[in-house]
Amino acid sequence: MYRTLSSILVLCLAAAHSHAQSESQKPNVIVILADDLGYGDLSCYGAVDVATPNIDRMATEGAKFNSFYVSPVCSPTRAALMTGSHPIRVGIGGVMFPRNNHGLNPDEITLPELLKGQGYATAIIGKWHLGNEDMFLPLNHGFDTWYGTPASNNQFFYPTIKKYAADCVFREGYTRDGILKRETAACPLVRDNVVIEVPADQTLFTQRYTRESIRFITENKDKPFFVYLAHNMPHIPLHASEQFVGTSKRGIYGDTTQELDWSTGEILRSLKELGLDKNTLVIFTSDNGPNTGKGGSAGPLKGGKGSPLEGGVRVPFVARWPETIPAGTESDEPITGMDLLPTLTKLAGGNVPSNRVIDGKDIWPLLAGEPDAKSPHEAIYYLGGRGVQGIRVGDWKYLVDDSSKKEASRIEVELTAEEQKLPRRERRALIKERGKASAQKLGPTAALYNLTNDIGEQNNLLAKHPEIVARLRKLLDEFGRELRSNLRPAGVAEPVSID
């Protein structure tokens, strides 16, 4: 009986998605997430000093989206991808730091858990950044396997909370005997929660992640799989492998980005060789806007990482699935990182949880290039760590009061590993000083922009259109009230002991 019912469900879903596969041919899914890669960092989005032919090919053979929204910083975007919900709703409004003892709540129902429920093999290869304790890490959130880094590549960790493999490689003066005597240690490489190299050789991140991804794909070629390839690059400190250093016209930033493009090409090539090309959806995107001080570019957009201006939150998004996504599909319709959970779950034959608010929407009609497909979102909301900062409806974007400046002043400023070790007082002073500088760059804050005519947010039309401001403000207030009344807390572990 159960089998019959589920077969009927599968048939219904297949009918709804004329190109969706039968149960035995559920599509494989690969989500490639770059770290801090901006709207102007790929040649298919207009970069002239970075060459990304493989990602460009994904766009010409598949779909390219010009209004894909994420959070302005790392952890919230990753929380949204995993839960299909606004990051603040699930208690991960800001960047996570080594001292934090909260993380993605084990009660959340994540994308890999939903896909696993449909028979998928699931892997995360790369950066997690949703909590430090084992209870918050990927293996407790639906991933069968994990190879990568717990957090950002510039963040330290507390050595006493980790396990070390028998063949762990200790580098740069670190030793097996000495590691537990250190108060902090530099970014490690882990496999399934166990440290296998410390500090990680960052020049090899992209190569190793590529190799691991292809290995996982090859090993699981006969069943549906989900690969979440969350690169560490081009987040600072920037590193490319030897063969890519000096290859771009934009210094090390461009070199690392070109290596990400090479990696994407290798994955596409292996899919073809394994005969999986036509049954695999591959997505390439980024977790937030660029670090413009280190070589990143938001192209025509204003602002960068940490900002609610478009440059902080609008990133490249390309999707390729030969013979299912029509080649050359392009869309300006606003979509979000939260939409992947409902869209991919449905493609896999599953259902999104009905016992909680899922903010993401099914964007399959847009991905599939259906004529006249529209964004399923009435509005796009811009959320900082502390609250709602703005709203976009159609052409119009309204940013509230001075929250973007406040946000900038506490911007998740990228402190180096050395700076993170400074006493709290000195750290705060540093953040304040850098925040002031970035707040000045942001210009006026309470603002109304027509994004269709003014993608660079140059002309503040606040005084000209009070009626539009009032309409957007009302929607934004309603949304804020709903959000506050339907919060799901982050998980909390015992405080980290650094004795």
Ligand SMILES: [Ca+2]
């Ligand atoms: Ca990031």
